[in-house]
Amino acid sequence: xxxxxxxxxxxxxxxxxxxxxxxxxxxxxxxxxxxxxxxxxxxxxxxxxxxxxxxxxxxxxxxxxxxxxxxxxxxxxxxxxxxxxxxxxxxxxxxxxxxxxxxxxxxxxxxxxxxxxxxxxxxxxxxxxxxxxxxxxxxxxxxxxxxxxxxxxxxxxxxxxxxxxxxxxxxxxxxxxxxxxxxxxxxxxxxxxxxxxxxxxxxxxxxxxxxxxxxxxxxxxxxxxxxxxxxxxxxxxxxxxxxxxxxxxxxxxxxxxxxxxxxxxxxxxxxxxxxxxxxxxxxxxxxxxxxxxxxxxxxxxxxxxxxxxxxxxxxxxxxxxxxxxxxxxxxxxxxxxxxxxxxxxxxxxxxxxxxxxxxxxxxxxxxxxxxxxxxxxxxxxxxxxx
Amino acid sequence: xxxxxxxxxxxxxxxxxxxxxxxxxxxxxxxxxxxxxxxxxxxxxxxxxxxxxxxxxxxxxxxxxxxxxxxxxxxxxxxxxxxxxxxxxxxxxxxxxxxxxxxxxxxxxxxxxxxxxxxxxxxxxxxxxxxxxxxxxxxxxxxxxxxxxxxxxxxxxxxxxxxxxxxxxxxxxxxxxxxxxxxxxxxxxxxxxxxxxxxxxxxxxxxxxxxxxxxxxxxxxxxxxxxxxxxxxxxxxxxxxxxxxxxxxxxxxxxxxxxxxxxxxxxxxxxxxxxxxxxxxxxxxxxxxxxxxxxxxxxxxxxxxxxxxxxxxxxxxxxxxxxxxxxxxxxxxxxxxxxxxxxxxxxxxxxxxxxxxxxxxxxxxxxxxxxxxxxxxxxxxxxxxx
Numbered sequence: 001x002x003x004x005x006x007x008x009x010x011x012x013x014x015x016x017x018x019x020x021x022x023x024x025x026x027x028x029x030x031x032x033x034x035x036x037x038x039x040x041x042x043x044x045x046x047x048x049x050x051x052x053x054x055x056x057x058x059x060x061x062x063x064x065x066x067x068x069x070x071x072x073x074x075x076x077x078x079x080x081x082x083x084x085x086x087x088x089x090x091x092x093x094x095x096x097x098x099x100x101x102x103x104x105x106x107x108x109x110x111x112x113x114x115x116x117x118x119x120x121x122x123x124x125x126x127x128x129x130x131x132x133x134x135x136x137x138x139x140x141x142x143x144x145x146x147x148x149x150x151x152x153x154x155x156x157x158x159x160x161x162x163x164x165x166x167x168x169x170x171x172x173x174x175x176x177x178x179x180x181x182x183x184x185x186x187x188x189x190x191x192x193x194x195x196x197x198x199x200x201x202x203x204x205x206x207x208x209x210x211x212x213x214x215x216x217x218x219x220x221x222x223x224x225x226x227x228x229x230x231x232x233x234x235x236x237x238x239x240x241x242x243x244x245x246x247x248x249x250x251x252x253x254x255x256x257x258x259x260x261x262x263x264x265x266x267x268x269x270x271x272x273x274x275x276x277x278x279x280x281x282x283x284x285x286x287x288x289x290x291x292x293x294x295x296x297x298x299x300x301x302x303x304x305x306x307x308x309x310x311x312x313x314x315x316x317x318x319x320x321x322x323x324x325x326x327x328x329x330x331x332x333x334x335x336x337x338x339x340x341x342x343x344x345x346x347x348x349x350x351x352x353x354x355x356x357x358x359x360x361x362x363x364x365x366x367x368x369x370x371x372x373x374x375x376x377x378x379x380x381x382x383x384x385x386x
Numbered sequence: 387x388x389x390x391x392x393x394x395x396x397x398x399x400x401x402x403x404x405x406x407x408x409x410x411x412x413x414x415x416x417x418x419x420x421x422x423x424x425x426x427x428x429x430x431x432x433x434x435x436x437x438x439x440x441x442x443x444x445x446x447x448x449x450x451x452x453x454x455x456x457x458x459x460x461x462x463x464x465x466x467x468x469x470x471x472x473x474x475x476x477x478x479x480x481x482x483x484x485x486x487x488x489x490x491x492x493x494x495x496x497x498x499x500x501x502x503x504x505x506x507x508x509x510x511x512x513x514x515x516x517x518x519x520x521x522x523x524x525x526x527x528x529x530x531x532x533x534x535x536x537x538x539x540x541x542x543x544x545x546x547x548x549x550x551x552x553x554x555x556x557x558x559x560x561x562x563x564x565x566x567x568x569x570x571x572x573x574x575x576x577x578x579x580x581x582x583x584x585x586x587x588x589x590x591x592x593x594x595x596x597x598x599x600x601x602x603x604x605x606x607x608x609x610x611x612x613x614x615x616x617x618x619x620x621x622x623x624x625x626x627x628x629x630x631x632x633x634x635x636x637x638x639x640x641x642x643x644x645x646x647x648x649x650x651x652x653x654x655x656x657x658x659x660x661x662x663x664x665x666x667x668x669x670x671x672x673x674x675x676x677x678x679x680x681x682x683x684x685x686x687x688x689x690x691x692x693x694x695x696x697x698x699x700x701x702x703x704x705x706x707x708x709x710x711x712x713x714x715x716x717x718x719x720x721x722x723x724x725x726x727x728x729x730x731x732x733x734x735x736x737x738x739x740x741x742x743x744x745x746x747x748x749x750x751x752x753x754x755x756x757x758x759x760x761x762x763x764x765x766x767x768x769x770x771x772x
Contacts, residue, residue, distance in 0.1 A: 001483075001636035007442065035437045043647060044430050051421045051615040051651070056393065086472050086619065089641040097387075102488045102510040118640030124488040124510050229437040231646030233472065233619075250387035254504030255475040260617030261429060261647040265437070 001121055005114045005346020006359075012329035013340050021333045024372040027342040029164070029310060029361045033228040033280055035269075042268030043261055054260050056252040058084020058236070062267040066236065069270055073196070074209045075219070081240055083248050084258045088194045088222030088235035093119045095190045095218045095237055096156075098247040100125045105153045106190075109140060111313055111347035111354055113164045113192070128154070129349040134304045134315055134357070138166035143177045150181075156188040156218075157181070161207065162195040165313050165347050165359040167288075167306020172205040179207070182216045188244075189213075194222040194235070195309035197277050200285045202307045214240040225310075227269040228280075232262035284310055287362040287369055294373035298380065310362050313344060313354075317380065321345070321358050324383055332379050339375040387507055391500045391732020392745075398715035399726050407719045410758040413728040415550070415696060415747045419614040419666055421655075428654030429647055440646050442638040444470020444622070448653040452622065455656055459582070460595045461605070467626055469634050470644045474580045474608030474621035479505045481576045481604045481623055482542075484633040486511045491539045492576075495526060497699055497733035497740055499550045499578070514540070515735040520690045520701055520743070524552035529563045536567075542574040542604075543567070547593065548581040551699050551733050551745040553674075553692020558591040565593070568602045574630075575599075580608040580621070581695035583663050586671045588693045600626040611696075613655040618648035670696055673748040673755055680759035684766065696748050699730060699740075703766065707731070707744050710769055718765050725761040 006028055013023050057063070063079035070077050085091040092115075100106065102124035108116055110129035120127050128149050132138040140146065146157075157178060162169045182189045191207040208219045222235035237248050252258075288306060295303050300317030318324040322343040332338050344357025362369055392414055399409050443449070449465035456463050471477040478501075486492065488510035494502055496515035506513045514535050518524040526532065532543075543564060548555045568575045577593040594605045608621035623634050638644075674692060681689050686703030704710040708729040718724050730743025748755055 001633060001640065003636055004639040007639050030438050032436060034435050040434055040437070048426055049420050050418060051426070051617040052416050053616045086476075086645070087641065090472075093641070097508055115640045115642075118636070122483055122509075122637065122640070230439045231437040231643065233643065233645040247387060250389055250504070251508065253390040253393050254387065254501045254508070255473065255479070256501075257617065257619065259472070259619040259645040259648050261651070262645050265647070 002117050004118070006342045009326055009329060009340065012326055016329045016338060020336065022337045023329065024337060024339045024364070024368060024375065026360045026372050027340045029225065029363055030230055031225060031228045031310070031363045032365070033283070035229045036227050036272040036276060038271045039227060039229060039265040039269040043265050046261070046264050051260055053257040054263055056257050057249055058082070058258055059263050059267070062263050065267055065270045070238065073206065075206050075238070077208070077238055077240065081238060081245065083237045083245065083252055084263065085235045085237055085252070086258045087224065087233040088192065088220050089115065089119070091220045091222070091235045091237040092116070092190070092192065093122065094248050094251045095220060096120060096123045096125055097251055098244055099188045099190070099218070100155045103153065104155045105151060106156050106158050107146070107149050107154060108158045108349070109138070110349055111138070111165055111344065113160055114346045116158060117349060127349045131350065134302060134313060137304045138163065138168040138313070140170065140174045143181060146178070147181055150185050150187070154185070154187055156190050158190045158192070159207070160192040162199060162204070162308025164195065164309050165311045166304055167309050167312045168304070169199055169202050169204060169308040175205055175207050175210060179210055179213055179216065183212065188216055188218055190218045190220060192220040194220065194225055196221070197226050198281065198284060198310060199308040200281065200288060204308070208238065218244055223266045223269060227272060229265060229269065232265055233259055234262045234266040284362070287366055290366045290369050291360065291362045291373065294370055298373070298377045311359055313347070313357050314360055315357050318356055318383065319385065321356055325358060327383060328379050332382060334375055334378050337371070337375060339372045339379070388503050390504070392728045394732070395712055395715060395726065398712055402715045402724060406722065408723045409715065410723060410725045410750070410754060410761065412746045412758050413726045415611065415749055416616055417611060417614045417696070417749045418751065419669070421615045422613055422658040422662060424657045425613060425615060425651040425655040429651050432647070432650050437646055439643040440649055442643050443635055444468070444644055445649050445653070448649050451653055451656045456624065459592065461592050461624070463594070463624055463626065467624060467631065469623045469631065469638055470649065471621045471623055471638070472644045473610065473619040474578065474606050475501065475505070477606045477608070477621045477623040478502070478576070478578065479508065480634050480637045481606060482506060482509045482511055483637055484630055485574045485576070485604070486541045489539065490541045491537060492542050492544050493532070493535050493540060494544045494735070495524070496735055497524070497551055497730065499546055500732045502544060503735060513735045517736065520688060520699060523690045524549065524554040524699070526556065526560045526564070529567060532564070533567055536571050536573070540571070540573055542576050544576045544578070545593070546578040548585060548590070548694025550581065550695050551697045552690055553695050553698045554690070555585055555588050555590060555694040561591055561593050561596060565596055565599055565602065569598065574602055574604055576604045576606060578606040580606065580611055582607070583612050584667065584670060584696060585694040586667065586674060590694070594624065602627070604630055609652045609655060613658060615651060615655065618651055619645055620648045620652040670748070673752055676752045676755050677746065677748045677759065680756055684759070684763045697745055699733070699743050700746055701743050704742055704769065705771065707742055711744060713769060714765050718768060720761055720764050723757070723761055725758045725765070
């Protein structure tokens with residue numbers, strides 16, 4: 001199993017904190033937005049006597065309401081096409097297990113969410129990375145390049161839309177091209193849409209809203225970011241392919257059920273008014289703008305401009321961002337503060353790629369983002385380049 | 387993925403209920419014992435504003451208290467040797483992922499908890515079954531037979547103690563023999579002790595309390611049965627082997643964290659007084675006795691007498707218990723009631739074995755157990771043998 005690039009520097013951060021240094025975390029996507037009160041209240045007031053298993057596919061009440069949510073965002077599914085999982089993580093792991101045997105391949109545009117590699121490895125599946133470029137903000141590039149990666153062992157294409165770590169939001173034409181390719185080669189598209197509600201000023205298209213996607217698309221979703229309830233561990237797998245649903249259910253039955261309290265919270269969270277998302281999106285748009293403006297002022301820094309999620313990949317004027325990120329925790333401080341970023345190499349499968357990049361999550365208050373980028377700029381001037 | 391034998395007849399039970407028939411469930415180990423009030427109260431009163439990720443290995447507060455619990459039951463571990471998981475299910479799946487590569491083998495005494503097969507299959511690992519006999523109450527048998535199953539691909543022995551579905555509690559001498567064998571061949575023992583607190587009139591020995599077990603034992607545990615909180619989905623993986631812990635942590639980091647609310651409940655559940663377990667054990671002892679007495683009266687029935695957990699394997703005078711179990715749901719009723727059992731074949735990896743057996747869970751009130759066995763007896767007299 002590969003190590004998580006988001007968490008592997010944690011021991012250095014711990015040591016810095018023990019030395020009395022305040023570490024500003026740009027490395028992890030834990031939003032500071034309050035969880036909707038409806039979700040918290042539902043748990044406080046739940047009448048539980050025996051905290052029993054739920055159905056393996058999740059409670060019917062939750063799946064029914066979830067189906068209505070999807071119908072409202074132009075994804076025509078009913079409750080029988082939704083399986084509740086323990087976070088988007090489990091949905092992804094199950095989707096890979098359903099479509100791949102050992103030694104099969106999964107095509108993933110890189111950079112990608114590092115744990116995709118972990119889930120693939122745990123399933124004995126190989127990731128075939130499709131290179132994308134920071135200069136293009138990580139758009140998909142030519143479909144011919146994509147097609148050249150398909151082999152007899154390719155079972156699926158895995159997309160994250162909006163993208164973690166890139167913040168890229170795929171255009172409808174790109175999604176259509178991918179779907180056409182998948183249908184031509186009779187493979188699946190697994191699309192991770194956990195950041196669906198976080199899109200800033202561009203249109204969002206769900207892969208499962210495309211005509212003809214029914215038999216080929218597996219949608220991965222989660223309440224973690226949408227309702228700022230990462231600790232719930234509730235996600236889901238959505239598909240209109242009955243074979244996929246039947247196979248996924250077997251994986252779910254083996255692990256018995258998703259967590260009960262968290263399903264109660266997630267069901268109630270669906271009552272969250274649209275105004276919540278609007279105010280959250282306004283806040284993230286401002287945070288992104290503050291971050292972009294601040295990064296633009298640092299000499300030698302290049303950013304893949306994000307229009308969704310709350311991450312971006314940033315190229316730094318350093319040869320080894322892994323070393324630089326660790327150095328900021330172990331050897332740098334300014335007025336008792338330092339900053340933690342996620343080294344970029346962990347988001348690439350191609351050896352050597354992303355060495356001068358880091359992922360930044362803009363989930364903090366604007367003033368803290370400003371100060372964090374200031375710290376980054378100071379650190380770059382003091383960092384002894386080898 | 388194999389189907390769960392515990393849940394595969396669920397559609398027939400649903401149809402019976404739709405026809406107005408009451409189905410008494412002897413098929414599933416969902417206890418009716420109330421969850422301790424301390425656990426429910428802790429969740430009701432938790433001060434949550436942002437339901438955030440916990441550490442991947444679980445909260446430090448919970449792991450510290452858990453370590454004290456283990457020390458109190460003669461398992462000398464500290465918090466750094468405990469990783470909190472999403473149910474015992476996840477702990478098992480991770481343990482298999484840690485010790486096995488694809489195509490490796492796992493030796494498991496059969497009959498075994500059916501989902502072991504699911505977790506092994508999902509990890510591309512093969513189960514090598516060690517036969518045990520209902521006449522011996524499923525004791526381990528000769529260690530030579532055990533050793534003959536070990537090949538260069540064998541990475542671990544997986545034991546369930548007390549056993550699901552057998553109710554067998556391993557003697558210390560049996561455990562010592564298994565440990566000696568594991569050390570001789572340098573393989574692991576994964577021991578699932580989720581029923582540790584449910585032992586009736588015989589001594590219980592934890593594998594991890596044996597001298598010399600440190601580098602070879604991975605303990606799987608769960609709050610599900612102990613505190614009647616199956617829906618929490620909190621378990622743990624315990625080991626004194628640092629390599630195992632480091633590898634397991636990578637799996638845990640990939641899936642981010644175990645559920646937060648459920649950890650709050652689980653931590654508080656540890657305050658449950660010993661008297662709770664004593665009264666629960668008294669109740670289960672009585673239920674077992676009621677079940678054994680009732681089954682003994684049915685001609686042609688043979689039982690592997692259980693001394694732990696709350697299951698037993700029962701041999702019925704039928705050729706195909708799968709068919710009989712389904713027939714009880716689809717074609718039988720007495721005074722508007724029928725009974726659901728788990729067909730035995732699903733608990734065996736050897737083809738053809740367990741065909742005339744079923745697993746019975748005695749998690750219901752005594753009067754209901756009596757009535758359920760009465761229904762079973764009537765059904766056996768009416769069942770048209772092919």
